[in-house]
Amino acid sequence: MENGQQRMITTYEYGNPEADVVLIQLTGEHELAVLENEVKEIRKRASSGELDFRFIAAKVENWNDELSPWKAPAVFKNEDFGGGAAETLEKILALCTDPGKTYYIGGYSLAGLFALWAAYQTDRFSGVAAASPSVWFPGFSAYMREHRMKTGTVYLSLGDREEKTRNPVMAQVGACIRDACSWMSEQGINCTLEWNQGNHFQEPDVRTAKAFAWVMEKRTGKVVKGRLRR
Template sequence: MITNNNKEKFNIKDKKITLYKSPDINAPFIVFNTFEDDGEDVYQALKNMGCTFLNLLVVGNIDWNHDMSPWYMPSIYSKEKSFSGGADEYLRLLIDDILPKAKEMIDGEPEFTGITGYSLAGLFAVYAMYKTYVFDRLASMSGSLWFHDFMEYCKSNDCMKLPDKIYFSLGDKEANTRNPILKTVEDNTRELSEYFKNLGSEVIFELNPGNHFTDTILRSAKGIKAIL
């Protein structure tokens, strides 16, 4: 384990984990799943926005198409791996091993716990609410809500804990694609926002300028800030 002032790094299984600790007691605890880096850019963006009252746990080195996908789905591009449905397995690792170790390192009991992510990790954040009581809030930035049968799953199952606050965002050009699957992303995100609103969650939906790959760091930080 590497310690550096408010930053702790440790590994569990093959996951590379970084905890940015709040100097405050009982600060909210936010999980951010990311493809490979340690989230330093997102944490700095949050600091620039004046958000320091949080413990940010960044989990990296994720097997993206496996760990973040709820079930099998063929690849949407010919040269990419299929989605192999490892979300339940990864969620168990997160809940049973990663979170307990990280929570030993922070001061006090978190005011609330949130789960956040971009793209497939945004899809995973929504899925996690159906599988565990651990999280109180969620932020899904450019979430892959085009995923096969996901909307049906959300509407035909109950969250284990209905989030009290939810943030959804999307780029305003994300649905402008010839791919018939990806094309559904804006309609689905808007529909899910309304669905959770009707269930009683406080929901923010935000449309950002650009496509899926525009300002990912800033969008991620904005989403985390919105649920604090």
């Protein structure tokens, strides 16, 4: 259900508003129709629904502008990246003001990239759920190599056909995400990399649900169901 606006960002909330665990996902118009199913999948996968949580989807209006950490030329189609992530993060942090809550941030595709970048900027998030994140983004791989993340738990995933593309920039995504997991592990971060079947557009809601379920489970030490590794 739509909850309203927080500093000019529209939010959609599900779950228990009083829960100690808060999941925050950056989302676009194209994902709104599958949010309810994603929340159901999180409940199903996280300890058979035993874990209580509040889910906040924060809607961005301009995907390429509001989620990109810095300006970059267009990689596909004609829309450049605007570098508006810092302003978006300010709005997200306004949702994370209760010191008694545990906050996790996540998202799919460019929203997954934003979630990773956000964890380099602040220690507010206890974990990052980055499903098929756009780690091919120009300069981001070098950024990860040169900086230390301020969270201790990171979930990464990628479809096993995502790096098989003719786009030379996006084809780097497989190498970039393998390197990212390796660097994070070397820094002592609890990082996992899960390979899903298919390309970038298959079941984004289910993939993101698996990501959130995993980082939540790390808080309790329980085992996530339905894992697929390679």
